[in-house]
Amino acid sequence: KLSHFTDDLMEYAERSSHWRPHVRAFTINVLKDSLVDRPITRDISWGVPVPVGGFDDKRIYVWFEAVIGYLSASKEWAMLEGRPDDWKKFWTDGDCRSYYFLGKDNIIFHTIIWPAMLIGHGGLDLPYDVPANQYMNLEGQKFSKSMGISIAIPEMLHMFKPDIIRYYLSANMPETKDSEFSWEDMSQRVNNELVATYGNFLHRALSFTHKNFGEMPALGELDDCDRNAIARIAEASVFVSKAYSSCEFRVALKAIMDLAQFGNQYFDQVAPWSLISKDKARCGTVLNVSMQIAKALSVMAFPFMPFSSESIWKQLCMDATIEEVGWKGIEDGLVAGRKMEKPVPQFAKIEATSAGDFQKYSVLDLRIGKVREVRPHPNADKLYVMSVDIGRPITIVSGLKEFYSAEELCTKTLVVLTNLEPATLRGVKSEGMLLAAEGDGKLALLTPERDLPAGTQVTSGLDVGSKTISFKEFQKLDLRSGTLSAEQPATVDVGGRMVACTMKDGKPGMTYAVLMNADKSVVMTSSDGVKIVFDREIQAGAKIR
Known part of the structure; x- marks a missing residue:
């Protein structure tokens, strides 16, 4: 009987002044409108049975039993760990705070229905915060x-490092109002904030220290500029910690970026490059402060970008890991004299491209194929009949005889267009097509950068075609070989023309198979992110057919 708990729930919501304003206002408004009692069963055949006799044809309402999972999972965990009473630390200890992270459409279940159930049970802690x-x-x-809007x-993880995605989603988090995901905005924020400010300070400080000292420099006598920097660290630590505790994550991230900007300003002000030759001890001190x-x-x-944070921690010659040390790692001292590893840049500029720009390629069903047998075509001197495993055996008739021997092909792992309209070539039915790039009288087959199982999809971050396409339809698509430059953001040479390319961790000078769309491109990748390359050298810009 939900209405029975109205007064208790109102008192609970009114004292929870730390809740986000829209969560608290929504909850109080619902309570003011009077709670309506809700049935907790449904007349359906699937779901959790009612554990009471006489209700065999009913099931428990999903939002009644689902929230119970918070408690029951805790009890099951404690039992499996062999400490059956440990669940109580989370549910009966008033000092333990529980946070429920969710979307705004689920607020009512976590600020009204679940608390009412907990109050009705008695003796269990209510949610401390519901940061919806x-x-x-x-x-x-x-x-x-x-509708394809997703x-x-x-x-995305095939194109960008996890911390880049985590940064943008965190910086753009819809904490108090709706927000917009935009590929252009992602590029701008990552390039102008994460790379130009945060990553720039970290890499310039670490690189200069490694180049000129090779080890963690000692901290000498401090001047006012140094003391101000150390005080700024302490202030930021307190501020960011409070922001995390109050679930103001964008505020926390903004303060972190402000500290990185301050780091750049400090580094410019103390100018270690002007000290290294005339006062190396002083140079070591300002670098220690920078570290x-x-x-x-x-x-x-770390909560936003754990992978790059752990990498920086290691480059600073610190013991253990941030995950193990926790927040006190901010105060843990650097160990002077420890040898430094060569710093590795954490971030590079990106060219974030909407998958919608390349949606025309979603008609393709490309898969990894392993050649099992190659034999001459019985009715054509220039053709092979090949048995290829794409997760199932298929027959492909190919015109590769001019470029490859049968023995060479029998060792190949290749890329196959599997939804091409079947064609009978000189009396033999062909059920797919091997992809190859041809240019300047040479031909190179597409192959994964590392071995993959037969049948692995080559999605390139797009949907996979489910319908048969004709060879004429395939010819309308622009697939090419592209040689990666050393520039950032990534660009590829597609035959005397440089175009932006979306890829992650590419090797400059390497030639990749790319999907083209005007002045943009996307490197072809398998469903688990393995890039598609060529089995032999081929010129940049060669057409893939």
Whole structure:
């Protein structure tokens, strides 16, 4: 009987002044409108049975039993760990705070229904905070996978490092109002904030220290500028910690970026390059202070960017890991004299491209194929009949005889267009097509950068075609070989023309298979992010057919 708990719930919501304003206001408004009692069963055949006799044809309402999972999972965990009473530390200890992270459409279940159930049970702690986010939209449209308005995080991970994605989503988090995901905004914020400010300070400080000392320099006598920098670290630590505790994550991230900007200003002000030759001890001191700023940044940013934070921590010659040391790592001292590893840049500029720009390639169903047998075509001197495993055996008739011997092909792992309209070539049915680039009288087959199982999809971050396409339709698509330059953001040479390319961790000078769209390109990758290359050298810009 939900209405029975109205007064208790109102008192609970009114005293929770630390809740986000929209969460608290929504909850209080619902309570003021009078609670309506809700049935907790449904007349359906699937779901959790009612554990009371006489209700065999009913099931428990999903939002009644789902929230119980918070408690029951805790009890099960304690039992499996062999400490059956440990769940009580989370549910009966008044000093333990529980946070429920969710979307705004689930507020009512966590500020009204679940607390009412806990109050009714008695003796259990209520949610301390319910930091519900508003909605994030995709370039002006509501996310809808069924309508194709979506972003697949696994596919994004094939193009960008996890911390780059985490940074942008955190900086753009819809904490108090709806926000917009925009590929252009992602590029600008990553390049202008994460790379130009945060990553720039870390790499310039670490690189200069490694180049001129090779070890962690000692901290000498401090001047006012140094003391101000150390005080700034302490202030930021307190501020960011409070922001985390109050679930003001964008505020926390902004303060971290402000500290990185301060680090750049400090580094410019003390100008270690002017000290290295005339006062190396003083140079060591200002670099040690710079390393303290870098260490503080790595710890504070760890919840947002754990991978790069741990990398910086290691480059600072610190013991253990941030995950093990925790927040106190900000105050842990640097160990002078420890040999430094060569610093590795954490971030590079990106060219974030909407998958929609390349949606025309979603008609393709490309898969990894392993050649099992090659034999001469019985009715054509220039053709092979090949048995290829794409997760199932298929027959392909190919015109590769001019370029490859049968023995060479029998060892190949290749890329196969599997949804091409079958064609009968000189009496033999061909069920697919091997992809190859041809240019300047040479031909090179597409192959994964490392071995993959037969049948692995080559998605390139796009949907996979489910319908058969004709060879004429395939010819309308522009697939080419592209040689990666050393420039950032990534660009590839596609035959005397440089175009932006979306890829992660490419090797400059390497030639990749790319999908083209005007002055943009995307490197072809398998569903697990392995890039597609060529089995032999081929000129940049060669057409893939």
